[in-house]
Amino acid sequence: MIATQTISISRVKESRIREVDFANIPFGRIYTDHMFIADYRNGEWRNFRIIPYGYIPISPATPALHYGQAIFEGMKAYRGPEGEALVFRPHDNWMRMNISGERMCMPHIPEELFMESLATLIDLDRAWIPSTPGASLYIRPFMFSADEYIGIKASTDFTFMIILCPVGAYYSTPVKVRIETRYTRAIEGGTGYAKAGGNYGGAIYPAKLAQDKGYHQLIWTDGKTHEYIEESGTMNVAFIMNDTLVTPALTDTILAGITRDSVIKLAKSWGWKVEERKISVRELIEGLERGTVTEAFGMGTAATIAPIELIGYGEKDYKLPPVSERKYGNRILEELDGIKRGIKPDPFNWVVRM
Numbered sequence: 001m002i003a004t005q006t007i008s009i010s011r012v013k014e015s016r017i018r019e020v021d022f023a024n025i026p027f028g029r030i031y032t033d034h035m036f037i038a039d040y041r042n043g044e045w046r047n048f049r050i051i052p053y054g055y056i057p058i059s060p061a062t063p064a065l066h067y068g069q070a071i072f073e074g075m076k077a078y079r080g081p082e083g084e085a086l087v088f089r090p091h092d093n094w095m096r097m098n099i100s101g102e103r104m105c106m107p108h109i110p111e112e113l114f115m116e117s118l119a120t121l122i123d124l125d126r127a128w129i130p131s132t133p134g135a136s137l138y139i140r141p142f143m144f145s146a147d148e149y150i151g152i153k154a155s156t157d158f159t160f161m162i163i164l165c166p167v168g169a170y171y172s173t174p175v176k177v178r179i180e181t182r183y184t185r186a187i188e189g190g191t192g193y194a195k196a197g198g199n200y201g202g203a204i205y206p207a208k209l210a211q212d213k214g215y216h217q218l219i220w221t222d223g224k225t226h227e228y229i230e231e232s233g234t235m236n237v238a239f240i241m242n243d244t245l246v247t248p249a250l251t252d253t254i255l256a257g258i259t260r261d262s263v264i265k266l267a268k269s270w271g272w273k274v275e276e277r278k279i280s281v282r283e284l285i286e287g288l289e290r291g292t293v294t295e296a297f298g299m300g301t302a303a304t305i306a307p308i309e310l311i312g313y314g315e316k317d318y319k320l321p322p323v324s325e326r327k328y329g330n331r332i333l334e335e336l337d338g339i340k341r342g343i344k345p346d347p348f349n350w351v352v353r354m
């Protein structure tokens, strides 16, 4: 549908790449030279352009700023053995972005627009894909309503953008999480399954309370009873219980993670026992007390497979066995990482070369 030549490209005069210390990349603070923008006007996407990364002028009446009509995606590209960009499951991100967009009353993004803008932008900023171990290029597509109108209604104008940033590890150590039983991230019928801005804005305060007590993140429980485990801040969660990989079943209050899906597919392909079901807080805590829960980890694009070393609940902290002893989580991390980097076979054809 969109041909590459319909994306106008305005290059930077001089790249900023020499200012970057690729041996010490913080997460989400360094952006590449260029960014992609498209406008939605009068019912169609137009004005596809790649311009130098920088500030964008928007009206103070932009509904995204007032009402949070904004969605995003997150994916990663790794540098392949021949210098090519290996992008992990971008079609799944494209599909999920449209699921989020539908819930937030935003226009469909055609597959060609998503893929061609991504490929063109990555090609231009290819030099920014880190080759250091543990590092990658984080890709952030996002869309927001752009009408100049301060009433609340379905918007007619939207902006779709992609920005890129080289990133190091999201968590540098195993994570400490706290089971949240007072605040709620998502409720049935709400927007929890969408990667919609407000879901995260509302989560900052409860997460901050936990961080003030020394935890990295929360594990959310269901909004109605707070008796069932849902997920973490930007990660789905899984546990090894009695040698079975157990993860909460997807509902409309849980974000359907692509990492989660990849872990389940790999585990099943190896013949592991996998259960997607409700997990009560009580079952988890009893398992931690008895020692039948031997591993816990988060699953997400940014954090990859993040081992959980400690789970706080009420006034108590439950420590899990050391990461070096975790044969399930470590195998998944190694295999998934190898697939993403193009150094292990890719049995599900997840990696797209750009």
Ligand SMILES: *Cc1c(COP(=O)(O)O)cnc(C)c1O
Residues within 6 Å of the ligand: 074, 195, 231, 232, 233, 234, 235, 236, 255, 256, 257, 258, 259, 260, 299, 300, 301, 302
């Ligand atoms: C993005 C996200 C995840 C992880 O999804 P991936 O596709 O694996 O990156 C999990 N939970 C929430 C709330 C998220 O926003």
